[in-house]
Amino acid sequence: MFFKKDQTILEEKPFVFAIDPIQNKKYCGFCFQNANVKECPSCEQFYYCSRKCGHLDLIHKKECKAFRNCSERESIKYMLRIDLLRLFLRLLLVVTEKDVNPTELARFKSLTDEYDNIVKDKERINQLNSISANIGIIMGQEFLRQFSEKDLISYFGRMLMHKIAIKSGEISIGIGIYFNARKFQHSCEANSTMYFSGSRLLIKANRLITQDESPTISLCESSLSDSERRIFLKKSFYFDCNCSKCSGTQAIKAVM
Ligand SMILES: [Zn+2]
Numbered sequence: 001m002f003f004k005k006d007q008t009i010l011e012e013k014p015f016v017f018a019i020d021p022i023q024n025k026k027y028c029g030f031c032f033q034n035a036n037v038k039e040c041p042s043c044e045q046f047y048y049c050s051r052k053c054g055h056l057d058l059i060h061k062k063e064c065k066a067f068r069n070c071s072e073r074e075s076i077k078y079m080l081r082i083d084l085l086r087l088f089l090r091l092l093l094v095v096t097e098k099d100v101n102p103t104e105l106a107r108f109k110s111l112t113d114e115y116d117n118i119v120k121d122k123e124r125i126n127q128l129n130s131i132s133a134n135i136g137i138i139m140g141q142e143f144l145r146q147f148s149e150k151d152l153i154s155y156f157g158r159m160l161m162h163k164i165a166i167k168s169g170e171i172s173i174g175i176g177i178y179f180n181a182r183k184f185q186h187s188c189e190a191n192s193t194m195y196f197s198g199s200r201l202l203i204k205a206n207r208l209i210t211q212d213e214s215p216t217i218s219l220c221e222s223s224l225s226d227s228e229r230r231i232f233l234k235k236s237f238y239f240d241c242n243c244s245k246c247s248g249t250q251a252i253k254a255v256m
């Protein structure tokens with residue numbers, strides 16, 4: 001299979017998404033369009049471009065109710081400044097939803113969770129503990145008791161391994177969990193680029209991709225130096241990058 005330059009290789013909607021807390025007063029929490037947004041009148045924590053978008057954001061109904069009933073209502077706005085907390089809460093709400101799409105749930109459960117790496121990663125475990133504690137305050141302890149410790153680590157791991165920043169131009173406006181995008185191999189010199197239309201992800205070939213190549217995407221910012229990229233990839237995704245840029249084949253070719 002080969003792809004022409006600018007050809008769309010993948011189009012995908014996120015399984016779960018969350019608006020970025022810094023951008024949530026400029027972009028709609030459901031359609032992710034840059035618009036004149038209004039706060040949800042019930043919880044005053046989420047912002048939508050229209051009543052329709054507010055109604056379509058079904059996960060929000062559950063969190064909204066919890067935000068309203070929370071005994072520490074004042075602290076919620078501080079907790080919601082953490083984008084991973086927003087996404088993890090929404091993920092836990094979706095997987096416990098009575099009418100969750102069983103195929104989608106099964107696909108989520110089949111994703112790699114890097115469990116063994118996460119349990120050894122103190123920083124990650126501390127982050128999970130702090131997020132879970134805050135979710136317990138927001139939703140009540142009863143909600144958290146539905147999950148074993150192992151489940152929480154595994155769900156958190158799947159989220160971390162499959163989350164992608166949703167962008168509007170160069171600005172990150174949210175995060176989403178995408179099943180198919182992460183099947184693409186990473187390369188620091190990727191031959192494909194991710195674009196967004198709202199929260200819908202499009203991966204397009206940024207040059208001709210021949211039959212003997214696979215489409216690749218980059219999981220890191222292009223502004224990072226060689227060593228910063230390698231540290232970032234190892235810390236975030238637990239792998240040593242051996243793409244052509246990192247393994248130096250480009251440099252060898254240039255010398256030849
Ligand atoms: Zn909207």
Ligand SMILES: [Zn+2]
Nearest residue numbers: 040042043064
């Ligand atoms: Zn609300």
Ligand SMILES: [Zn+2]
Nearest residue numbers: 188241243246
């Ligand atoms: Zn690399």
